[in-house]
Amino acid sequence: MTLIQTDICVIGAGSGGLSVAAGAVQMGARVVLIEGGEMGGDCLNSGCVPSKALIAAAKAAEAQRHGFRGVAGQEPTVDFATVKDHVAAVIAEIAPVDSQERFEGLGCTVIRATARFTSPNEVQAGDHVIRARRFVIATGSRAMVPPIAGIDSVPYLTNETIFALRDRPEHLLILGGGPIGVEMAQAHRRLGCKVTLLEAARVLGREDPDAAAVVIDRLKAEGIALVEGQAVVRLSGTDGAVEAVLADGTQVQGSHLLVAVGRKVHLDGLGLEAGGIAHTAKGITVTPSLRSTTNRRVYAVGDVAGGLQFTHVAGWHAGIVVRQTVLGLPAKADPRAIPRVTFTDPELAHVGLTEAEARQAHGDRLTVVRADLSHNDRAITEAKATGFAKIMVVKGRPVGATLVGPHAGELIGLWALAISARMKLSAIAGMVAPYPTLGEVSKRAASAYFTPKLFGNPLLRRVVRLVQSWVP
Structure with a gap:
């Protein structure tokens, strides 16, 4: 084992972790950045960036389909695989900003391995033991898979897998009517898929009902089938033929299933108990300054801080943590x-x-x-x-x-x-x-x-x- 002593150890190279690392190292702090998966995290590889690239392609298809007043529209010819090439190209164009090479060039020590606390002031990652004055946990979240009967035996997609799908789904069932669900519903419908959106409560239920109604009316007008107020109680099927059974007994068939019911914070395998770090299923238990309530060496940013789950929140959190850990200035997160x-x-x-x-x-x-x-x-x-x-x-x-x-x-x-x-x-x-x-x-x-x-x-x-x- 190689011992590395540093000022700040950042665990997770997503939006929040990268922002902390870049800010801290450029101000003169010694920084170790640990990432066990892909640099850039969920946002770059399976979230914000690919979804907006897909939405852009879908918007172009819809514009051609409807034309404009005095400009005749026509049904677009959609090459679904080439659309996914566009998505991959967008990721590749942005990726260098988040790359290991860039951060090593800034002066960070980058370790590509999973991290685990072995004590309140040490983390093990691969063949390295990192002893730091401050730790920043920025491990993000992943798609939540609900405990629905049969889901373990049914092929399903999440945001982590759908952007790699190169064959256009004939009929996409989407489980979950939140932002991810409705964005993917509209994008896939515009790219030529039949789409059914299944929501146990109300589509866009967190949003202002008047505003949500405007969006919902457009989804319906574009041919998306919305099923609200009915939970999915059972799933069955194989590749190309999936069936969802609703609480009232209604059966809905499709060719593919996308699970988009929410996010689960990524805490597995971090050794939080050994690190003396209090946490719940929602994330690290932190003060308003994003500091662990039980280990003052530790901060949390982004989804794992247990609050709002947005990329821009992770970046905002990073600034709050950098002010404290690098400059020694007080700072608190006010989400208003x-x-x-x-x-x-x-x-x-x-x-x-x-x-x-x-x-x-x-x-x-x-x-x-x-x-x-x-x-x-x-x-x-x-x-x-x-x-x-x-x-x-x-x-x-x-x-x-x-x-x-x-x-x-x-x-x-x-x-x-x-x-x-x-x-x-x-x-x-x-x-x-x-x-x-x-x-x-x-x-x-x-x-x-x-x-x-x-x-x-x-x-x-x-x-x-x-x-x-x-x-x-």
Whole structure:
């Protein structure tokens, strides 16, 4: 065994771990980075990057299928295997940024092996024992496989395997109606697959019901079969012929099954007990500063920190940990302004409190304002005027925002900043937005908050008449 002593040992080379390692080593800390799988983690290899590449191809197919007013559409010829070549090429183009060679070039010691704590201050990885002042666990998560009768004997896909599938599924059954499920449902439908989405509760159940309805209507219009409120109780079948039995006895057949019911944090084999690291099934038990509650040498970032499971959250966590472990500065994670996006068409984006959450938290102090894309000139010119912006406001400041429509994921950034910086709504209402842009919908929504105070106010009208009588 070779003993390595270092300042920071990062376990996991996904988004959060790579961000910690890059930041720390470039500031002068000694860093050991351990990864037992692929560099780049889930996001690069089987999550965000391949899914968005597939969605882009599906969007191109749909645009050709429908054309535009005065531009005849035609059924696209989809080469499914070549689409997957596109997905692989996108991963390959981004991969060097996350590669072992790059991080070794930055000065990290990279060890390609699984890591296991052997004591509170030591980790074993392959033939190496790493003794560090600080450890950062960034092992991420993997697809959760639900305990459904028969699932062990049925061939199924997850996000870790579906992007390698080169033959187009004839009929894809998708188990789970969350963001991953609906994104993959729409993408595969647009690429020529028959798709049935099975959700035990409500499709996009975490999202604002009004916004979710806009997305659901589009999914149905594109020919996706949605089954809500019925749990799958039994699975059976072989390659090319899978059957799901629902709670009411209904039988649904398909050629392939995609399991997309959620994520399970990756803690197996880490030796957390030997490291004196408290944890639950949801992740490492941490303080608001992302530090282990039982081993002060240890921090957790990303999915394994037990909170929101997004790549951008992992990167945000990394900055919080670097400030503490490298610079010795206090820092805490406040998740109030973390945006999320479902990359369907139309997109659904949210930050802060939903309307239901805001009503529960703030009661009568809450004002909800809304602006519809049907009044947005840019959306009208592009024939994409379905959707809206809904803003939750308390005492003149936004506490939540929901957007559904084209490029909602791009537009939500303004509201993430506004909530994080505790900006007044008047700042957004007063900004100059270029015309015509989709971004005007945010200005219009903010302005709607002041409309009752400015128009139709009897007292204000009297003041205006008085002022006008003074104007020479």
